[in-house]
Amino acid sequence: MIFSRLGVDHRRARQARWAGQAPPGPVRDYLGSAPPGPRTDVSDLRLLALDLETTGLDPRTDRILSVGFVPVDGLRISLAGAEQLLCRADVEVGQSAAVHGITDDALAGGIELRDLLERVAAALTGRVLLAHHAAIETGFLSAACERELGVPLPITAVDTMELQSRVLRSHSGEDLPPGALRLGTARAHLGLPRYAAHEALTDALACAELYLAQVDRLSGGRPMTLKALQR
Amino acid sequence: MADAEIPEVTDFLAEQAPFAAVPRTDLERLARRMTVRYARRGTLLMSVGRGNDEVFVVRSGAVQITDDSGTLVDRGEEGTAFGTTALDGRPSRFDVEAIEDSLLLVLPSAAFHELATAHPAVGDFFSQQRASRLRHALQAMPHAQRRTAVLQTRLRDLVRREPITTTGDATVREAAQLMAREQVSSLLVVDGGRLTGIVTDRDLRTRVLAAGLDSSTPVSAMMTADPVTAGPDDIAMELILEMTSRNIHHMPVVGGTDGRTPLGMLTSTDLMRLERANPIHLVGDIAKADDLGTLVVLSQRLPRIIDQLVHEDATADGIGRIVTAVGDALEQRLIGLAERELGPSPTAYAWVVLGSQARLEQGPGSDQDNALVISDDATPADLPWFEALARFVVEGLVACGYPRCPGDVMATNPQWRRPLREWRRTFTQWIDEPVPDAILRSAIFFDLRTVHGDDTLVEELREQIRRSAPRGTRFLAHLARNAAANEPPLGFFRGFVLEREGAHKDTLDLKRGGFHAVVEVARVHALSRGLPQVSTSSRITAAAGAGGLSDETAADLHDAFEFIRYVRLLHQAKQIRAGEPPDNFVAPSELSSFEKRHLRDAFQVVRSAQQTILHSHPLGHVT
Numbered sequence: 001m002i003f004s005r006l007g008v009d010h011r012r013a014r015q016a017r018w019a020g021q022a023p024p025g026p027v028r029d030y031l032g033s034a035p036p037g038p039r040t041d042v043s044d045l046r047l048l049a050l051d052l053e054t055t056g057l058d059p060r061t062d063r064i065l066s067v068g069f070v071p072v073d074g075l076r077i078s079l080a081g082a083e084q085l086l087c088r089a090d091v092e093v094g095q096s097a098a099v100h101g102i103t104d105d106a107l108a109g110g111i112e113l114r115d116l117l118e119r120v121a122a123a124l125t126g127r128v129l130l131a132h133h134a135a136i137e138t139g140f141l142s143a144a145c146e147r148e149l150g151v152p153l154p155i156t157a158v159d160t161m162e163l164q165s166r167v168l169r170s171h172s173g174e175d176l177p178p179g180a181l182r183l184g185t186a187r188a189h190l191g192l193p194r195y196a197a198h199e200a201l202t203d204a205l206a207c208a209e210l211y212l213a214q215v216d217r218l219s220g221g222r223p224m225t226l227k228a229l230q231r
Numbered sequence: 232m233a234d235a236e237i238p239e240v241t242d243f244l245a246e247q248a249p250f251a252a253v254p255r256t257d258l259e260r261l262a263r264r265m266t267v268r269y270a271r272r273g274t275l276l277m278s279v280g281r282g283n284d285e286v287f288v289v290r291s292g293a294v295q296i297t298d299d300s301g302t303l304v305d306r307g308e309e310g311t312a313f314g315t316t317a318l319d320g321r322p323s324r325f326d327v328e329a330i331e332d333s334l335l336l337v338l339p340s341a342a343f344h345e346l347a348t349a350h351p352a353v354g355d356f357f358s359q360q361r362a363s364r365l366r367h368a369l370q371a372m373p374h375a376q377r378r379t380a381v382l383q384t385r386l387r388d389l390v391r392r393e394p395i396t397t398t399g400d401a402t403v404r405e406a407a408q409l410m411a412r413e414q415v416s417s418l419l420v421v422d423g424g425r426l427t428g429i430v431t432d433r434d435l436r437t438r439v440l441a442a443g444l445d446s447s448t449p450v451s452a453m454m455t456a457d458p459v460t461a462g463p464d465d466i467a468m469e470l471i472l473e474m475t476s477r478n479i480h481h482m483p484v485v486g487g488t489d490g491r492t493p494l495g496m497l498t499s500t501d502l503m504r505l506e507r508a509n510p511i512h513l514v515g516d517i518a519k520a521d522d523l524g525t526l527v528v529l530s531q532r533l534p535r536i537i538d539q540l541v542h543e544d545a546t547a548d549g550i551g552r553i554v555t556a557v558g559d560a561l562e563q564r565l566i567g568l569a570e571r572e573l574g575p576s577p578t579a580y581a582w583v584v585l586g587s588q589a590r591l592e593q594g595p596g597s598d599q600d601n602a603l604v605i606s607d608d609a610t611p612a613d614l615p616w617f618e619a620l621a622r623f624v625v626e627g628l629v630a631c632g633y634p635r636c637p638g639d640v641m642a643t644n645p646q647w648r649r650p651l652r653e654w655r656r657t658f659t660q661w662i663d664e665p666v667p668d669a670i671l672r673s674a675i676f677f678d679l680r681t682v683h684g685d686d687t688l689v690e691e692l693r694e695q696i697r698r699s700a701p702r703g704t705r706f707l708a709h710l711a712r713n714a715a716a717n718e719p720p721l722g723f724f725r726g727f728v729l730e731r732e733g734a735h736k737d738t739l740d741l742k743r744g745g746f747h748a749v750v751e752v753a754r755v756h757a758l759s760r761g762l763p764q765v766s767t768s769s770r771i772t773a774a775a776g777a778g779g780l781s782d783e784t785a786a787d788l789h790d791a792f793e794f795i796r797y798v799r800l801l802h803q804a805k806q807i808r809a810g811e812p813p814d815n816f817v818a819p820s821e822l823s824s825f826e827k828r829h830l831r832d833a834f835q836v837v838r839s840a841q842q843t844i845l846h847s848h849p850l851g852h853v854t
Contacts, residue, residue, distance in 0.1 A: 068235075076337070077267035084235040191332045193291040193309075195239050202239050205267075209334055212269035216332075221271075 018151040026122040027149055033125050035156040038227035042215050045226055047072040047130040047158060048123055049208035051200045052137050059136075059143035063087070067116060068200030069123055070208055072130060075215065077208045084201035085119060086110030114148045117141065121153070128226065132183045132207045134159040158229050160186070160207050163214040186210055190217070237262050240336065243290065247310040249356040257349070264342040270329040277314060277327040286314040286343045286357075292333025297326045306330070315343065315357040324835075348846045354839075355781030386470060386484050387463035390495030394483070396421045399428065399451030403439050406430055406450050417481045417496055420454050425491040428454035431481055460485045463494055468549050471502055475511045475556045478518060510536050510553045517560040523568065523627055526561060530631035533557055534807045537595050541804040547796035548768060555593040559584070559682050561631055562601070562624065566683045569623035577613035579606040581684040582624070585640060586675035590750070590766045594796075595803050596813040598634040599625065600675055602647040604654055604688045621648055638672060651688050658695055662703040670709045674751070677758060678765055693763065700758040704848075707759050711848035714751035715841035719744040719834035727819055727827075738816035739830075741802075745815075745837065746795040749788055752840045755848065756780065767792060788840055791833035798826055 012034070019031035036045055050069040056062030064087050071081040088110040110116075120141060131137040134157040145153040164186040168176055179185055183206055184194065190213040195206050218224065240262040244250045250258060267290070270276060276294065277283055287294075289311045296306070296313060307313070313327050338346075347354030396419045397406050406418055410432070420428035430450060438444070438453045459477065461470055463486045470482060480499040485491055499511050513532050520526050533554065540550050566582055585600040587593050601624070603617055621642035629635060642648045649657075661673045677696060681689045700706065720728040720739050729737045753767045756774035764770045768789055775785035802821060803813035819827065 070237075073266075075268065079237055079240060079265045079267065080263050082235055082237050082263065191292065192334060199238070201235055201237060205237065205239060209267060209269065212267070212334075213332065216269055216271045 015154055018154075022149055022151045026118040026125070027145060027151070027153070030121040030125045030153070031151065036126070036128055036226060038225060038230075040226045042219060042224045042226070042229065043074045045072075045074060045229075046127045047208075047211070048127040049077070049130040049204045049211065050120070050124075050137055051131060051203035051207060052140050053198070053200050054136070054140060057136065059139040062140075064113065064116065064140055064144055066110070066200045067120060068202070068204040069120065070201070070204050071123070071127065072208050072211065075212060077205070077212070081123065082201060082205070083119070083123065084199075085116050087113050087116050113144060117145050117148060117153075121145075124155070129155050129157040130207060130211055131157065131159065132186075132203070132210070133161045158211070158226070160210050160214060163211070163218065163229065164189075167214055167217050183207065183210065187213075190214070240265065244288070244336075247288065247312070249312055249353050252352045253346070253350050257346075261338070261342065261346060264338060266337045268335045268337050270333045270335060272329055272332050274329045274333075275326060276329060276335070277323045277325065279324060279326055280322045282322055283314055284340045286312060286338045286340065287327075288312045288336040288338070290334040290336050292329060292331040292335075294333060295328050295330045297328075298324060312357065344842070344846045347843065351779070351784075351843075351847075352781060354843055355784045384467045385463065386461055386465050386467065386497060387486075387494070389467060389497055389501060390463075390484055391501070392495065394419050394493040394495045396493060397430075397450060398422065399449060399454070401450050402447045403435070403444065403450060403453060404446035407435055407446075410435075415496070416498065418450075419483055419493045419496060420450055421493060425489065426458075426460065426483060426485050426493045427451075428456045429458040429481060429483060430454045458483060461497070462486060462490070467502065468545055470497060471511060472549060472552050472556075474499060474502070475514050475553060478511075478514055478560075480511070480515075510540075510557060514556055514560045517557070517564050520564055523565075523630060526564060526627065527630050530557075530561060533632075534595060537800075538804045538807050541800050547793050547800050550800060551587075551592040551594065551796070554595065554597075555588055555591045558588055558593050558597070558633070561633075562628065563683050565624045565627040566620070568627070569620050572623070573616060573619050576620070576684075577616050578609045579685040579688065580604060580609075580617065581681045581686060581688045582642070583679050583689055584682050585679050587678075587750075589675075589678040589680040592750070592767060592796075594799070594813070595807065596632075596634075598636050599628045600636050600640045601625070601642050602640070602676070602679075603642040603649070604692065605648070605650045606685070606688060607650050607652050609650055617648055618643075618645075640672075640675065651691060654692055655695060658692060659699070662696070662699050662706045665703065665706040665709050667709050667712075670706065671713055674710065674713065674754065677754060680765055696758070697761040697763060701761045705850070707755060708848045708850040710751075710758065711755050711844045712850060714748060714755050715845040717744040717748055718841075719748065719837045721831060721834045721838065727831075729819070730816065735814075735816040738818045740815055741795055741799045741817055742815035745834065746792055746799070748837050748841060749792040749795075752837075752844050753788070755844050759848070784840070784843075787836045791836040791840075794829060794833045795837075798822070798830060 015031050019028050022028040022031055048069050048071055050067065052067050053065045054062050055065060066084065066086045068084040069082070071078045129137060138155045138157050141155065142153040145151060160183075161181050164181050165176065168180060168189070180189075183203065187206060187210050188194065190210065192206075192209055192213060195202050215224065215229075236259050241255070241258050244253075244258050244262060245255065250261075253261070270292070276287060279298075289307060289309055291309055293306065293308045294311060294313065313325075347357075395409065395413045395415050397409055399420055399422055410416070410418055417429060417431040419426055420430060428451065430453070434453060434455065439446070439448065444453065459473070459479065460483045461473065463484055474480065474482060482497045484494045484497055486494045502511065513529060513536060517526060517529050520529060536557075537550060537554065540553065545553075562582070562584065570576065581604045583589075583602045583604055585602060587597055588600065603621060605613075605617055609617075625635070625641050625643045635641060640647060658676075661669060661676070677700075679689060679692070727739050729739060750767050753770040753774070756762075756779050757764055757770040760774065760777050760779055762770065762773045762777065764773045771780065771785050771788050771792075774780045775782055780788070798817065799815055802817045805821075806813045822830065
């Protein structure tokens with residue numbers, strides 16, 4: 001108990017140091033704020049479901065093309081906070097356009113990466129990031145932040161892909177069939193409607209809805225903490 | 232930067248019936264005001280007696296709606312919407328349960344009200360959910376159930392013989408001979424098989440003998456050309472209404488492809504056979520009465536006629552029109568007697584009735600509401616004549632059983648006996664500089680109808696109202712507020728709210744938050760659109776025609792208005808038979824369970840109409 005508290009204090013101290021290094025603005029504010037605590041119950045937990053479209057899977061070499069996000073307040077998705085931002089990029093989108101449908105022309109109308117990061121940081125302040133395979137989102141956001149602003153972006157996240165494997169294992173205890181954890185498959189398994197994939201906001205909303213269904217399954221209506229979600 | 236569109240939500244809404252008519256940009260804004268909820272199978276989303284503040288749309292999954300007795304009301308999948316009947320903390324009348332794992336789009340009530348105001352079709356869509364049930368109830372009411380009720384008889388079934396006809400070029404003598412031979416009191420005049428006129432016994436007396444015309448005069452010169460006619464599918468009730476209000480005794484029934492082929496003649500005697508106490512005769516007798524004493528005696532026949540009509544299963548609307556026709560006849564006759572006593576009027580004037588009588592909705596025991604509009608030519612010396620007229624008529628009406636207006640809205644009050652220009656000023660004040668208290672009292676002046684005198688004076692006022700009321704935003708807002716001020720007597724758990732104290736303790740007031748609220752709502756609809764209609768049902772129809780109400784909402788309001796008034800009539804007929812003064816307070820124990828259930832539905836319609844009118848005429852911040 002004491003150790004874990006020390007661990008938290010240590011992280012916060014490091015985050016505060018980074019906050020001192022970041023230029024004034026939403027990123028600095030974010031670094032100076034605390035995410036929801038591990039014992040927060042899901043019914044009070046504030047999250048930001050977020051999806052990035054990128055040129056590839058490597059945060060060091062690939063670029064963010066767009067971001068879509070929508071807040072989740074407890075067990076409700078607040079559509080009022082839904083956003084989708086395109087990033088102006090110097091790189092050629094090339095092949096990946098076939099996947100996410102974002103063309104170079106569309107990107108030319110986007111905003112600077114730094115602006116995008118600041119918008120995300122502002123929306124994420126006081127919230128836990130929620131994504132399907134969250135490592136991609138946390139990795140890309142942090143790497144981009146380090147490049148643009150000189151500080152990494154530590155992010156507390158909940159991963160719906162992880163949650164889905166728990167939902168499925170509690171059923172069978174067997175190895176999962178290939179593809180069972182993909183967003184669309186996971187949604188179908190829980191009776192959620194089919195969405196056109198690969199637009200950042202649609203995927204973020206799809207992820208948020210999936211989360212509501214997963215929490216319902218995993219908690220069975222009993223209290224459940226953030227910590228239990230991240231187990 | 233514009234807010235992001237949420238295509239998965241907007242596209243979905245655009246495909247659902249209630250939102251189909253809403254433009255894309257509005258749907259995008261609507262989507263952003265929604266939240267999304269997940270409900271596992273078995274979750275109770277709404278429960279009977281509990282209020283909520285949200286409207287739900289099933290995005291995926293399915294829900295089941297049951298009423299308080301557990302009866303399945305509806306089952307809906309993707310696209311089903313619910314919650315509108317229990318908004319703003321009103322008790323829900325249904326349980327709504329997710330019967331599959333469901334994803335729900337949730338709209339806060341404020342956003343729903345704004346949407347329904349901006350797009351009336353949306354609000355109307357939701358009130359339809361109640362509509363079919365209420366309509367079903369009306370159809371099951373006794374007056375419709377017993378289609379054989381005599382007043383529902385089709386005229387084709389009443390015509391007992393071929394029409395007796397002559398032609399326009401026949402002489403008056405030939406016509407008289409034909410009438411004597413056939414033993415009829417009237418003839419139809421035809422030209423090439425088409426009806427062109429009518430000749431009656433009375434015409435032979437007054438237009439031929441008394442006028443000294445030669446018996447070789449052609450019929451076409453003395454007949455009534457293009458007479459009022461009825462169709463074979465009209466019902467006896469309508470015929471009685473028509474003959475009563477026009478004070479005529481012969482009605483040709485015409486049909487055929489051109490609608491002018493004579494099928495027969497119906498007389499007041501034919502209708503007499505239908506029923507013993509006939510309002511046509513009462514109206515005729517009133518018109519002939521020579522003194523106040525006779526009118527007092529005649530007016531005592533009205534309660535019996537009402538009782539009879541209720542027994543014959545006439546509609547509340549029909550009975551309202553008949554009671555009004557009798558009231559009009561009495562008032563007209565009293566004015567005639569007054570003019571005989573006071574001498575001719577010094578200048579033009581109009582005797583105006585207000586409120587329920589103006590709307591053709593007078594009920595038994597209604598008090599009098601009347602006013603005098605005098606020509607601007609009147610000199611101060613002329614005014615005493617009008618004062619005497621007012622006193623004569625108002626006192627006469629009291630003697631005939633029409634109590635004085637408790638609010639003193641009568642021509643005897645100098646405030647309501649004035650030249651046209653002052654009336655114009657008063658209406659301008661009411662509409663352009665509304666004072667809440669004054670509006671409450673002035674509302675009935677916006678239902679006005681001339682029963683005697685120069686209607687062009689009144690038409691000027693009506694024209695002024697039609698022109699300026701639609702612009703009177705604050706006036707309309709106050710009027711809408713008044714219309715919504717008296718809530719239907721419905722409480723938690725679908726129970727009735729009974730009067731707590733006083734003479735009517737433990738009864739239900741059918742008027743205040745009931746049919747009278749419909750009257751007030753219809754008035755706001757009509758005034759805000761500059762519609763000339765005065766009766767509530769014609770206002771509802773006209774408002775629907777002008778696009779202010781959907782056909783379904785209009786049908787709901789018609790039904791609710793008729794149902795509540797019908798229940799009141801049954802109650803009043805019972806009181807009349809027991810020798811008690813008729814009122815609007817009915818004890819729940821008097822009502823059958825059928826009546827109770829559907830009265831609740833009707834009150835629910837009233838409530839939603841009140842909400843809608845309130846939201847479409849907000850008072851704003853400036854009061």
